[in-house]
Amino acid sequence: MIAGSLSRSCPVCGEAGSTALFTKATLRLVRCRGCGMIYADPIGEELANGEYYDRLANPFYLSPAKLAGDYSPVRFERERKLFRRFHPGGRVLDVGCSTGGFLHQLQRQLGTGAKVLGIDVSGPALDHAEGNGIPVLRQPFLTAEFTGEAFSSVTFWAVMEHLANPREFLSKAASILKPRGLCFILVPNFQSLAVRLLGSKYRYIFPQHINYFTPATLRGLVATEPRFRIVHLGSTHFNPLVIWQDWKGRGDFVADQDRAELLRRTTAYKQNPMLKPVRLGLQATEWVLGGLRLADNLVVVLEKM
Numbered sequence: 472m473i474a475g476s477l478s479r480s481c482p483v484c485g486e487a488g489s490t491a492l493f494t495k496a497t498l499r500l501v502r503c504r505g506c507g508m509i510y511a512d513p514i515g516e517e518l519a520n521g522e523y524y525d526r527l528a529n530p531f532y533l534s535p536a537k538l539a540g541d542y543s544p545v546r547f548e549r550e551r552k553l554f555r556r557f558h559p560g561g562r563v564l565d566v567g568c569s570t571g572g573f574l575h576q577l578q579r580q581l582g583t584g585a586k587v588l589g590i591d592v593s594g595p596a597l598d599h600a601e602g603n604g605i606p607v608l609r610q611p612f613l614t615a616e617f618t619g620e621a622f623s624s625v626t627f628w629a630v631m632e633h634l635a636n637p638r639e640f641l642s643k644a645a646s647i648l649k650p651r652g653l654c655f656i657l658v659p660n661f662q663s664l665a666v667r668l669l670g671s672k673y674r675y676i677f678p679q680h681i682n683y684f685t686p687a688t689l690r691g692l693v694a695t696e697p698r699f700r701i702v703h704l705g706s707t708h709f710n711p712l713v714i715w716q717d718w719k720g721r722g723d724f725v726a727d728q729d730r731a732e733l734l735r736r737t738t739a740y741k742q743n744p745m746l747k748p749v750r751l752g753l754q755a756t757e758w759v760l761g762g763l764r765l766a767d768n769l770v771v772v773l774e775k776m
């Protein structure tokens with residue numbers, strides 16, 4: 472093991488035994504012998520303690536391309552649609568809110584009276600969120616103390632795949648929700664068409680992602696918290712540009728800046744009226760892939776019993 476790296480047991484079932492799956496440069500993926508969960512082992516210490524996101528990831532989250540993408544009205548469109556379909560009204564906490572893109576759009580939709588709060592460990596990203604009028608808490612979620620009324624909804628948009636201990640985050644979410652409150656989780660789908668086509672060449676198989684969920688292992692994670700029951704499990708998002716670029720590429724890690732740039736371009740395409748017929752075709756494809764649980768991400772909505 473390399474200095475500064477930590478060895479892990481399964482983040483879903485806790486089993487220590489695993490089988491090597493593949494390596495991609497410095498990243499080594501294994502499959503749990505107990506539950507089949509795929510995860511990175513070992514991982515860098517700064518990823519495990521969150522320091523990476525406060526110090527190293529800033530140039531990415533605060534780059535003009537990433538911000539333009541995250542603050543565009545079409546970004547988080549699917550997340551917001553899902554959220555509005557289930558959210559009962561009341562206080563919302565966005566865990567790993569970063570620069571505040573989701574809550575910003577939610578405030579625009581629900582009005583400034585919306586009771587929203589963001590929490591993250593990335594200081595400079597939170598400065599940006601606050602600058603846009605979003606209330607934030609600058610504390611690690613697991614040790615944060617929340618005052619005031621319990622939350623109606625807690626969201627984890629693309630967060631669980633970054634966490635060394637996702638079960639503790641799930642349990643903490645259950646403890647700060649009202650009875651019948653909801654927890655929304657979105658993670659990359661390791662059974663997606665993109666992963667099936669590209670394997671380890673897929674750009675989202677990279678060191679910041681340390682957990683790789685399938686529908687079965689996402690259910691396994693949820694089952695570790697008995698206070699939750701699943702009210703919705705689906706698959707969403709499809710980006711053929713990513714598949715095309717990674718297909719042509721050599722399978723190296725894609726630089727943060729290049730990932731942000733492609734996201735910005737995708738967002739621009741989504742807003743271009745000339746591309747409406749293409750978009751309709753893509754929407755139909757995404758709908759079919761979603762039904763087969765082959766789209767890019769998995770989403771689950773949990774209710775606290």
Ligand SMILES: [Zn+2]
Pocket residue numbers: 481482483484485486503504505506507508
């Ligand atoms: Zn396991």
